[in-house]
Amino acid sequence: MSQPEQRRIVATAIPGPASTALQEQRSAELAGGLGTTMPVFVERAGGGVVVDVDGNHIIDLASGIAVTSVGAAHPEVVRRITEQAERFTHTCFLVTQYEGFVEVAAALNRLTPGDHAKKTALFTTGSEAVENAVKIARAATGRPAVVVLGHAYHGRTLLTMSMTGKNVPYKDGFGPFAPEVYRVPSPYPFRWPSGPEHAAEEALAALRETVLTQIGAHNVAAIVAEPIQGEGGFIVPPAGYLKAVQELATEHGIVFVADEIQTGFGRTGAMFACEHDGVVPDLVTTAKALAGGMPLAAVTGRAELMDSVAPGGLGGTYAGNPVACAAALGTLEVIERDGLVERAREIEARVRPRLEALQGAGSPVGEVRGRGAMLALELVRPGTTEPAPDIARAIAAHCHREGVLTLVCGTFGNVIRLLPPLVIPMDLLDEAVTVLESAVAAAR
Ligand SMILES: Cc1ncc(COP(=O)(O)O)c(C=O)c1O
Structure with missing residues (x-):
């Protein structure tokens, strides 16, 4: 089976009707202690994309929490x-x-x-x-x-x-x-x-x-x-x-x-x-x-x-x-x-400067850090180091609505972390960062 089309497609509201219906069943059947980042149900995934049951192609900046570095369905x-x-x-x-x-x-x-x-x-x-x-x-x-x-x-x-x-x-x-x-x-x-x-x-x-x-x-x-x-x-x-x-x-x-x-x-x-x-x-x-x-x-x-x-x-x-x-x-x-260790460095070289440009006076981005394809933004009240978990949640929610899967982490719940598959096409990665930039701008 070939990889899903490596393109962001927002076909419905996210989550769409099919995911929402499944979510109801999930809530009835599953223990409440099982959380979820993005309440969509996945139909297939691979490369840099996760496809949900409503046909949305979501850019994957999570890799199933740093698991699918080679993508979720690498042919080999x-x-x-x-x-x-x-x-x-x-x-x-x-x-x-x-x-x-x-x-x-x-x-x-x-x-x-x-x-x-x-x-x-x-x-x-x-x-x-x-x-x-x-x-x-x-x-x-x-x-x-x-x-x-x-x-x-x-x-x-x-x-x-x-x-x-x-x-x-x-x-x-x-x-x-x-x-x-x-x-x-x-x-x-x-x-x-x-x-x-x-x-x-x-x-x-x-x-x-x-x-x-x-x-x-x-x-x-x-x-x-x-x-x-x-x-x-x-x-x-x-x-x-x-x-x-x-x-x-x-x-x-x-x-x-x-x-x-x-x-x-x-x-x-x-x-x-x-x-x-x-x-x-x-x-x-x-x-x-x-x-x-x-x-x-x-x-x-x-x-x-x-x-x-x-x-x-x-x-x-x-x-x-x-x-x-x-x-x-x-x-x-x-x-x-396939030189994926070097690819992680290329991802950093491509993404980090754009993340760093999000800092500055009045910005909630307190720090950009990480290494390789493990990069993060720590969100704070502008001009302080006071954690801003609400801003991190708002940025993640904006990305999710726009078809980009980001994760929040951190002891204070105020860190947006990027963990793209190391095989993600660079144009898809660029597009995901553009969405993230607009999410940060909207949160200011
Ligand atoms: C550094 C580290 N150690 C241990 C674990 C636990 O791994 P698992 O969830 O497979 O039990 C994790 C999972 O996120 C982790 O990030």
């Missing part, structure tokens, strides 16, 4: 999924094995930062990968504590929800939380009280105090950090911060875990975002863009750490499902063969 991924599904859909790798699992592990061992000996374990969701990275770090060190950052997002399971920094909606009413999770300030330059130039140094001082004094380094199994914080607001750490965190971890035998679930596989203009900071993590968690839309996640890291768990201690019924592994092998081939 579809071919491999089909071929694998015809042979077998499941055996459970813990019962009988298949080559695809080993091939994905080998690819991750090759692609993740560092040339040390590495091993990989596959899982199904990002949360599961983070949980398992902590299990591995605890088994390897014999220590209990996990240190995480403010504004972090690591998932929705008990441990990863406990590691997440935002209460509403992720944690509210869901306690008690997992013990031995300690939080240190994230060096969020735009909001650092004494100014961005002090963020790295002061955040590191707080980290040292927490690790060395409050917990005791000999009790700390892992420090877990997103190299660019995703759900928290696309927060890029100041230069030198991650490197210093890694050095502190190494000095005290603490496992440094980079959560690259949102940033991985070229999204930021490097295969992994850690590379921008010259950091080689002990363990890397991946998911999302790994398998072109199929559920697959991984922990990859130092062989001696990965081997510290006894046989049977890791795994899961669906972990490393063969169809998902086939999809991953197709996805990774496309990312490397």
Whole structure:
């Protein structure tokens, strides 16, 4: 089946009548806790476009939250999924094995930062990968504590929800939380009280105090950090911060875990975002863009750490499902063969100047930040740093009405984030940014 026409078409009001009818049924049948960004129902998707059941062609600046970097129906991924599904859909790798699992592990061992000996374990969701990275770090060190950052997002399971920094909606009413999770300030330059130039140094001082004094380094199994914080607001750490965190971890035998679930596989203009900071993590968690839309996640890291768990201690019924592994092998081939890491840099070069032009006197755009094809606008009351979530919502709603799918994120709900598929046609991307510009102008 060919890709949907790569063109924005606003055929009806968005959501249109067919989506609206389905929405009524959805509301009756589904648990209220399942939110949605844009209440349309999708008929097909691919490249840079999502087509809804009313025939609207919506420009995709979300990629299903950083998943479909190669598009939602890349022919190479579809071919491999089909071929694998015809042979077998499941055996459970813990019962009988298949080559695809080993091939994905080998690819991750090759692609993740560092040339040390590495091993990989596959899982199904990002949360599961983070949980398992902590299990591995605890088994390897014999220590209990996990240190995480403010504004972090690591998932929705008990441990990863406990590691997440935002209460509403992720944690509210869901306690008690997992013990031995300690939080240190994230060096969020735009909001650092004494100014961005002090963020790295002061955040590191707080980290040292927490690790060395409050917990005791000999009790700390892992420090877990997103190299660019995703759900928290696309927060890029100041230069030198991650490197210093890694050095502190190494000095005290603490496992440094980079959560690259949102940033991985070229999204930021490097295969992994850690590379921008010259950091080689002990363990890397991946998911999302790994398998072109199929559920697959991984922990990859130092062989001696990965081997510290006894046989049977890791795994899961669906972990490393063969169809998902086939999809991953197709996805990774496309990312490397088609130069999608460079494409992310081209996207940044094209989009960032236009986003930066939206700043200035009287503008609600307080900051433009991010890397590669992971870019964001933080919305504030003009002339202040006071968060403006209402303006962010109004901009997103304007884009949605005009057939452009944008997402809101950030601890204060005031960040518009752009996560286009890395394969999006440039003219479509330009058009989406034009719509975004008019949405910002309308919100002033
Ligand atoms: C950095 C990061 N870690 C973990 C997760 C959790 O992944 P999943 O939703 O697949 O469980 C996410 C999801 O957004 C994420 O962005």
